[in-house]
Amino acid sequence: MPREVVKSDVAAISVPARLPPFWRKNTSLWFAQFEAAVAASKIGDEQKFSLVVPLLGCDEIEQIGEIILDPTATGKYSTLKNRLASMYQESDHRQLQKLLSGVELGDSKNCYEKCVNLAGSYSQMKRYR
Numbered sequence: 001m002p003r004e005v006v007k008s009d010v011a012a013i014s015v016p017a018r019l020p021p022f023w024r025k026n027t028s029l030w031f032a033q034f035e036a037a038v039a040a041s042k043i044g045d046e047q048k049f050s051l052v053v054p055l056l057g058c059d060e061i062e063q064i065g066e067i068i069l070d071p072t073a074t075g076k077y078s079t080l081k082n083r084l085a086s087m088y089q090e091s092d093h094r095q096l097q098k099l100l101s102g103v104e105l106g107d108s109k110n111c112y113e114k115c116v117n118l119a120g121s122y123s124q125m126k127r128y129r
Contacts, residue, residue, distance in 0.1 A: 022055045024088045031081055049076040056084075063087055 018037045023030040038048060053061075053068060067073065067080055 019051060019055060022052075022057065022060060022084075024060070024084075027085045027088050031085070045075060045077040049080055052077065052080060060084065060087075 020030065020033055020037075034048075034052065038051065041047075043051075056064075061068070064080060064083055067076060067083065073079065
């Protein structure tokens with residue numbers, strides 16, 4: 001068996017082991033991490049979809065049920081990704097409110113980092129509009 005085939009088989013087997021559980025608090029960061037984990041495998045849309053679904057919890061599955069149950073759909077991964085992002089991503093207004101009010105900052109030692117992260121997320125979203 002050629003060495004190249006063995007390497008690709010091992011890579012395909014090890015991909016699911018490297019995938020983190022779904023993180024609804026920051027879907028864009030989770031999808032970036034997911035896509036980095038599968039990038040070397042060069043898998044397609046359908047395979048990505050098949051890898052993401054088992055990582056989702058019951059709440060997410062209920063919200064995207066029609067995507068899972070429609071076997072004829074094309075672009076399932078992109079549709080899934082966009083739906084999850086829209087479900088859990090806070091509005092620009094809410095992020096700005098949190099930044100200005102400090103509601104989630106509390107007395108944490110990482111207050112500055114949270115401010116920077118919130119401000120960065122807000123400015124990135126504005127840049128893409």
